Amino acid sequence: MERLRIGIIGCGAIGKDHLSRIRNEIPGAVVTSIYEINSKVSKSLEQEYSVQAFHSGEELIDSNNVDAVVIASSDETHEKYVLKCIEAGKHVLCEKPLTPTRDGSRKIIDAEIAGGKKLVQVGFMRRYDEGYKSLKRQIDSNYCGAPLMLHCSHRNKSIPGFTTKIAIQSSASHELDICRWLLNDNYKTCEVKFGKNSRHSSEFLHDPLLLVLETAKGILVDIEIFVNCQYGYDINCEAVCEDGVLKLPVPSSVMVKHAGSAAGIISCDWKERFLQAYRDEIRGWVSSIISDQVNGPTAWDGYMVAVTTEALLKSLETGKKNLISDFEIPEFYR
Ligand code: ISE
Numbered sequence: 001m002e003r004l005r006i007g008i009i010g011c012g013a014i015g016k017d018h019l020s021r022i023r024n025e026i027p028g029a030v031v032t033s034i035y036e037i038n039s040k041v042s043k044s045l046e047q048e049y050s051v052q053a054f055h056s057g058e059e060l061i062d063s064n065n066v067d068a069v070v071i072a073s074s075d076e077t078h079e080k081y082v083l084k085c086i087e088a089g090k091h092v093l094c095e096k097p098l099t100p101t102r103d104g105s106r107k108i109i110d111a112e113i114a115g116g117k118k119l120v121q122v123g124f125m126r127r128y129d130e131g132y133k134s135l136k137r138q139i140d141s142n143y144c145g146a147p148l149m150l151h152c153s154h155r156n157k158s159i160p161g162f163t164t165k166i167a168i169q170s171s172a173s174h175e176l177d178i179c180r181w182l183l184n185d186n187y188k189t190c191e192v193k194f195g196k197n198s199r200h201s202s203e204f205l206h207d208p209l210l211l212v213l214e215t216a217k218g219i220l221v222d223i224e225i226f227v228n229c230q231y232g233y234d235i236n237c238e239a240v241c242e243d244g245v246l247k248l249p250v251p252s253s254v255m256v257k258h259a260g261s262a263a264g265i266i267s268c269d270w271k272e273r274f275l276q277a278y279r280d281e282i283r284g285w286v287s288s289i290i291s292d293q294v295n296g297p298t299a300w301d302g303y304m305v306a307v308t309t310e311a312l313l314k315s316l317e318t319g320k321k322n323l324i325s326d327f328e329i330p331e332f333y334r
Contacts, residue, residue: 004286007033007066009057009081010073011045014095014278017271018070019049021282029286035060037073057081061088068289071095072123075170079104082299086111086119091289093282095123097173097309098302105306109299113332118294121285122302124177128284129277131249135237136182138246145242150179150221153236155229157268162227163204168192168312172211175223176305177297182239185215186327187308192316200228211312216327232266233273300333 006022008015011034022031035054036042046053054060057077061069061084068091071081079099085092086108098120099105112120126132139147152175159171180186190213194206201207208226215221237248251273253265267273281296288295307326315322 003027004029004289005032005065005067006030006070006286007035007054007060007063007068008070008072009035009060010071010077010095011036011041012038013072014271015070015072016041016045017278018072018282019045019051021279022286023049025279026282026286028290032065033060033063035073058084061085061090066090068092075100079107082108082120083111086115089115089117089119091119091121091285091294093121093123093285093296094302096177096302097169097305098122098299099306100169100309102303102306102310105299105303109303109330109333112299113330118298118332120299120302121288121294121296122177122299122305123281124174124181124297124301124305125274125277125281126174126178127181127277127297128280129274131251132178132182132237132277135239135246135248139182139239139241140184144239144244144246147183147219147239147241149219149240150183151236151238151240152179152222153224153226153234155224155226155232155234156270157228157230157232158200159227162207164194164206164209164316165313167205167207167209167225167227168211168316169309171227172209172223172225172312173305173309175211175225176213176308177301178237179213179221179223180215180301180304181297182237183215183217183219183221185217185219186304187213187221187311187324188216189214189321189323190308190311190315191321192312198226198228200230213308232268233270234266235273298333300329 042053071094193210211223213221239246311322311324
């Protein structure tokens with residue numbers, strides 16, 4: 001194969017970043033095709049990047065000029081496009097969450113298993129972040145003893161229009177995946193708690209939320225989701241272990257001492273905070289396809305997050321702690 005020919009479905013937000021990233025930073029790949037529902041955006045990208053703009057995601061997937069597909073369209077469209085890629089036998093990198101529902105992700109893993117070949121990678125890019133990678137190395141080394149608890153917080157400056165359900169399906173999906181990966185464990189129970197709402201929340205949004213989960217090994221994980229925290233994009237993770245504590249490194253910035261204050265800068269943009277992770281994710285995905293493999297987070301990982309999300313949404317409805325089942329990994333994904 002000369003250069004891997006990639007088609008991107010959904011070029012509104014992160015999809016457009018993937019487009020310029022592949023063009024400027026990945027010599028082994030080229031974006032040949034896009035499908036973007038907004039025709040104005042589609043037209044301008046077609047010209048700017050000299051790509052072919054399709055009228056539907058399905059046509060793009062079927063095109064002979066596309067070897068592999070990136071899906072960055074709205075969450076509820078992921079299922080149909082991923083299933084179509086599996087049917088077409090094409091590798092696909094699907095943004096998180098794999099699907100907003102458990103059933104949708106189940107259909108994907110069933111289809112992938114039936115097809116007999118791993119083709120799906122899920123865009124849980126934090127697994128490529130240097131900070132999370134070194135945190136995992138420390139946990140795995142057992143230097144501080146076994147992990148007992150994880151305290152996490154996920155704060156966005158402000159996301160207009162978010163509901164509690166979307167905050168759990170979209171924002172929390174990163175946390176659910178990364179904690180499971182860090183601990184090499186599955187969740188057994190989960191609960192959603194909320195108390196006083198921020199004055200910046202709306203009638204459809206409890207903000208902040210607290211998710212409390214227990215893993216099969218008995219490790220407690222608490223996750224604060226605060227989507228209108230006002231001050232920046234702030235991601236924290238602390239592992240409390242038997243003999244010490246491990247903290248996710250925060251991105252460093254210049255300390256500015258001026259006019260009676262000393263302050264560092266905190267980014268407000270999640271794409272910027274995880275820039276290196278996104279780069280390495282795309283690079284890793286492209287090179288794994290060249291060797292016809294999936295080395296990153298699989299459809300099974302996406303399914304595990306969807307299962308947990310559904311259990312959290314049930315807890316939100318009932319106010320009770322919920323049991324999580326179905327975490328026996330099929331042989332195909334081992
Ligand atoms: C968004 O989709 C992301 O991926 C961000 O990392 C997350 O912080 C944000 O809450 C999501 O909506």
